[in-house]
Amino acid sequence: MxxxxxxxxxxxxxxxxxxxxxxxxxxxxxxxxxxxxxxxxxxxxxxxxxxxxxxxxxxxxxxxxxxxxxxxxxxxxxxxxxxPRSSELIRPAVVNVDLAILVFSVTEPVLNLQLLDKFLVHIEHAGIPAILCLSKQDLENDGGDTEEAAIAVSSVNRIYRRLGYEVYGTSSRKSSGIQELKERLNGHLAVFAGQSGVGKSSLLNAIVPGLTLETNEISNRLGRGKHTTRHVELIDIDGAYVADTPGFSQLDFGELGIEDLGYCFVEMRQLSPDCKFRGCTHVHEPGCAVRAAVESGDIDQSRYDHYLLFLTEMKDIKRRY
Structure with a gap:
């Protein structure tokens, strides 16, 4: 009725x-x-x-x-x-997202900071605020590598909190951190993204009682999970919408220009105006404020190394086309 x-x-x-x-x-x-x-x-x-x-x-x-x-x-x-749209992601095809939750497990699969930075580059390029969610925090006490997980959590907190990113720790099985994350989503149209097998579907199932998204365990042989989400769908969560997105573990730099890359690293974006030369690539130019910050420790070395790696990858793509 x-x-x-x-x-x-x-x-x-x-x-x-x-x-x-x-x-x-x-x-x-x-x-x-x-x-x-x-x-x-x-x-x-x-x-x-x-x-x-x-x-x-x-x-x-x-x-x-x-x-x-x-x-x-x-x-x-x-x-x-x-x-009118406020934002647009190309892969996956979803629009008007105003919050991105990047989900990375602390173990199984091992947390990969290079992949995390690649996700952040794409989200920053789309102009969408991002928060980090470290999932599977129960596994470190359940046969997982406790030391490896602790190092992963410490590294993320040390590097990314300083850059202004919020970091949430969750365990879907123990329901820890779930309510805090749910409250953070309120009023937003959010996208959950992350490497395949990190527990995005399990996390959504924990946030929404009664939701039964298909989940798969990690393949021990391959060290990665199977794709369990076949299409983009918005899930209504008491005043918020969340998209569980397939295909978001395969990222390339086809949509970015080389000149956009530095802008997508928050700390480089802030320092670029202080570089001696306009359009500085932060690689070899004299008077580069970014390289000076790396040398002084104000920019984390791993972030700069990933920037150089992505820059090389982008140049290779441009050469092929």
Missing amino acids: AKAQAKAKVKEAGKDNNYANGLIVKALSGYYYVRAEGEARNSITVQCRARGVFKKRGLTPLVGDRVKFSLTENGEGTVEELL
Whole structure:
């Protein structure tokens, strides 16, 4: 009955081309699943097709899009208009994200700071605030490598808190840190990202009681997990939306220009105006404020090493094309 009433409200709002507002929470096989906003929110999700005019204009509705939509006679709907976007991720294709939770396990798989920095580069380039979540903190006391896990946690806290990133520690099995992370998500459209097998789905299952996202254990032979999420879908979490995103463990620098890389390292972005030369690459130029900060210890050596590694990788990509 409640669902029928919600549909009636949506239909009423769609009269005279005054379309209802909604949020695309899933896109699959040419259909867009739109969650109605306002009074009908949480009551109705409408399976929609997009108007052909979007294709003619080179536009594609994406998960996270806020839209105007109408109901058709068969109870389905039509996406009529895309509202302006505040951010856009290309892989995975999700828009209007305003918080990124980068999930890295302290063990199984071993925490990889190089991969963490690569994720941060992409998130900074997209202009999305990021927080770090160190998962599986129960494993260090359950047959895991306690010393290795402790070093990983210490390194992240030492390097990244100083840069202004928030760091949360969680254990899905013991429910530790879950409530704090859930409260941090409130009011946001957030994306969970991280290496395959770090426990993103387990974490979401712990945050949302009753949610049963498929999870897989780490392959001991390969040292990595299988992809368990097949498509992007927004999960409603009491005043927040979270996207569990497939394919976010494969990152390349195809979308970045070489000149963008330094900007994506927070500490380099802050120091670049003090470099002697405009457009300094922070590699060989005299009077480079970034290199001086590395030598003095104000910039962590591992962060600078990763910057150089990514710069080389980007130059190799440009040469190939």
